[in-house]
Amino acid sequence: MPVILGLETSCDETAASVVADGMEVRSSVVSTQHDLHERYGGVVPEIASRAHLERLWPVVRAALDGAGVTLREIDAVAVGNRPGLVGSLIVGASAAKTLAWSLGVPLIGIDHVEAHLYAATLHPPHTAASTPSLGNPPPDITYPALGLVVSGGHTSLYDVASPLSMTLLGKTIDDAVGEAYDKAAVILDAGYPGGPNLDKLAQQGNPAAHKLPRPLLGPGSLDFSFSGLKTALLYATRGTPVGRGRQARFERSAADLTDAERADLAASFQQAVVDTVMTKLKRAVRHLSDAGRPPRGLIIGGGVSANSLLRQRAAALGDKLSLPVHIPPLALCVDNAAMIAGLAHAKLQAGRVDDLTLPVIATTAAGLGPPA
């Protein structure tokens, strides 16, 4: 039963985890930097890099202690080395290389986006209420599957042949869905991080109160676009602007609205986003079926997979299409290192390990890797 230490520093979460046998999460420690970036309304790369280095030691230490293992019991070290903020990735990659080298164990670089699609495979970290080695094991995923990654940096659909082999079907051409949520939260003064706050606000509103667009990009397209929807929300919130660009002046701001009005706008926005995502999922299932590769399951990962409406609607869609839906528990939706260590197990079993020159890469298109 290989025990893998995973590190994740691609954006604004410093994370470390110990995973056994590719599934059993012995520990998963995530130190979020939301408090540091909140006042800027988004992640400031240099602040993120500094914070990763400050938090690296205590986070790795806590992951080892939480798992009850010593470094001598670690069989491999994995790190998310792509895609992400380069300065942030470098901190994790440097640490992982040093540990692998010092311990004389394999180093494994992991694509962060692919790892999100592995998160649903993991047995959640045990709690006092659960049996340590069992937790609530998820059902086995049957491949091929349709994969959807929805996060602050990614919105993509994949034809997933196995955890190590996936083909990109479509992606956002502008904002990622999480990014759209963050911007919508700014428009509605919902605070940072936008996703969870907007979700909470939306639950108090009427999703039919405003008719916002569902951007589908033409018949059959599997790509996403959320910039127009975001603009529609802006106008619905503040009124039609007078003037253009920086000179534009609006009739009102979110501060002029009642809480109920803001909740209605949030609910309408969320409904439009989730309607759009569901339409794309249905299209992708049809596309794969027409291509002779009908998916045998639906896998969803990424921070936005924690969204309450998305989870409900995905489950309903799975029932309708008779497809099992695999969504990670909430703790494993956000950026975490358990998904890194878990996917690394599959790579280790396949003999796909890296040497100490492992690079960090800012942008990648998952699906370019060799077949499993």
Add this chain to the structure above:
Amino acid sequence: MPADAPISIALETAGRVGHVAVGVGETFIASRPIPRSRRRNLELVPTLDALLRDHGYGPGDIAEAYVSLGPGSFTGLRMAIATAQMLALARPELKLVGVPTLDVLAHQHLDAAEHVAVLLNIKRGTSYCACYRHGEPLLGPELRALDDLLAKAPRPLAVVAEVDPGLDGADGVTWLDPDATAPDPAVTWRLGFDLAQAGGRVEADKLLPLYIREPEAVTLWEQQGKA
């Protein structure tokens, strides 16, 4: 040297070209540049591995690690410090020592003049600087206005600065070649060794770069907020 003399390394990544170095006991052995490429900082561990192998050592032999703290290349410094921290995690008995980069540069130029001023991170008329006499600090280290440094630093004064600080031409002041700001890994190792001998040791989670200033984005954001 004794067979059981401790193996020590130095990680010098504050400058444009990073270096790793190794010593045994009180003897500096060798250094090696980290290959310069777009991803040069990611070559630190392979370069260190190769250097140690060349001398018959491995990571398990390292007893002490001396790390240049900057200011300098943020990415390079973070890379080296993450490496040092994880070496210490893998080997809790390993002694970590932080070496101020100002001191490294001052000791490289002891012969340049009776007094040497080292100025790093020059921005908006200020720099992180220190003034030394025969290697002993007289002023700083601190963030100080260039005019103030010029007024207070004794003469004759050799100035080590990456960009022309505008002090050259002042009476008794000489600006050394900009290449003088490239830290010498042998000096980093020597200062680290001396600090270690004097009991200098830093806990791994306290080993962090000297940033000196807020990130540029924060400064700009604050300026916009005031505007």
